[in-house]
Amino acid sequence: MTTAIKFWAVVPAAGVGKRMNADRPKQYLELAGKTVIEHTLLRLLSANVFTAVAVAISKEDPYWPELEVSGHEQVITADGGKERADSVLSALKSIRDLASDEDWVLVHDAARPCITATDINLLIDTLRADEVGGILALSSHDTLKDVQGKNIVGTLDRSHIWRALTPQMFKYGSLKNALEIAEGNPAITDEASALELQGLQPKIVEGRPDNIKITRPEDLALAQFYMEHQND
Numbered sequence: 001m002t003t004a005i006k007f008w009a010v011v012p013a014a015g016v017g018k019r020m021n022a023d024r025p026k027q028y029l030e031l032a033g034k035t036v037i038e039h040t041l042l043r044l045l046s047a048n049v050f051t052a053v054a055v056a057i058s059k060e061d062p063y064w065p066e067l068e069v070s071g072h073e074q075v076i077t078a079d080g081g082k083e084r085a086d087s088v089l090s091a092l093k094s095i096r097d098l099a100s101d102e103d104w105v106l107v108h109d110a111a112r113p114c115i116t117a118t119d120i121n122l123l124i125d126t127l128r129a130d131e132v133g134g135i136l137a138l139s140s141h142d143t144l145k146d147v148q149g150k151n152i153v154g155t156l157d158r159s160h161i162w163r164a165l166t167p168q169m170f171k172y173g174s175l176k177n178a179l180e181i182a183e184g185n186p187a188i189t190d191e192a193s194a195l196e197l198q199g200l201q202p203k204i205v206e207g208r209p210d211n212i213k214i215t216r217p218e219d220l221a222l223a224q225f226y227m228e229h230q231n232d
């Protein structure tokens with residue numbers, strides 16, 4: 001008997017949002033009538049592909065238990081970690097008895113509330129037969145400069161440069177293993193980089209430009225604008 005492959009979502013949500021400079025972590029700021037993290041989770045849940053969503057939350061977080069979505073039957077709460085990669089690993093461990101190594105995991109930043117079902121389905125449909133997995137990414141429209149101090153020392157070949165977004169989709173077993181091996185390595189800023197360290201070559205899938213990460217104060221208004229204009 002073969003078990004059907006499942007899809008899990010993992011949402012790192014244990015950051016403090018330093019660059020946002022607000023009175024609370026950015027995932028709890030309000031945007032179009034809900035907090036950022038509620039938008040993110042409700043969009044993942046309504047895509048109807050995930051068995052459950054494992055969310056990494058800081059132990060000192062007083063906001064999470066107040067949200068109705070924290071008690072949703074498909075939402076699993078895990079402890080956050082020091083860095084984003086630690087939070088992701090902790091969330092993966094929280095589903096170790098439920099997930100099998102061959103299941104797919106889509107890791108998605110809590111701070112990207114404009115994620116669409118279109119992009120989730122595109123990523124899954126493009127990569128479900130792939131050996132390694134991969135990530136949503138965007139090309140850069142601007143010319144990219146290599147700078148030392150304030151001096152330009154070169155111009156990068158833009159055709160080879162992509163901006164890594166989330167979700168990032170990998171097999172449960174290989175992602176957990178790669179993050180365990182890379183633990184404490186500051187170069188691991190996303191899931192793909194942990195797999196790259198293993199010599200693997202994750203794929204890129206061109207995503208939508210409205211899947212922005214809320215990073216600085218002005219991003220909230222931009223996210224609101226995108227949400228008002230999204231109809232899928």
Ligand code: CTP
Pocket residue numbers: 011012013014015016017018019020026027056080081082083084085087088109110111112213214215
């Ligand atoms: N994150 C996490 N655990 C950490 C750090 C970050 O789960 N130790 C999460 C954040 O909550 C966010 C995502 O990883 O959803 C992307 O990180 P980023 O945009 O850098 O968020 P923050 O680290 O909160 O922001 P900043 O870097 O400005 O402090």
Ligand code: MG
Pocket residue numbers: 015
């Ligand atoms: Mg950060």
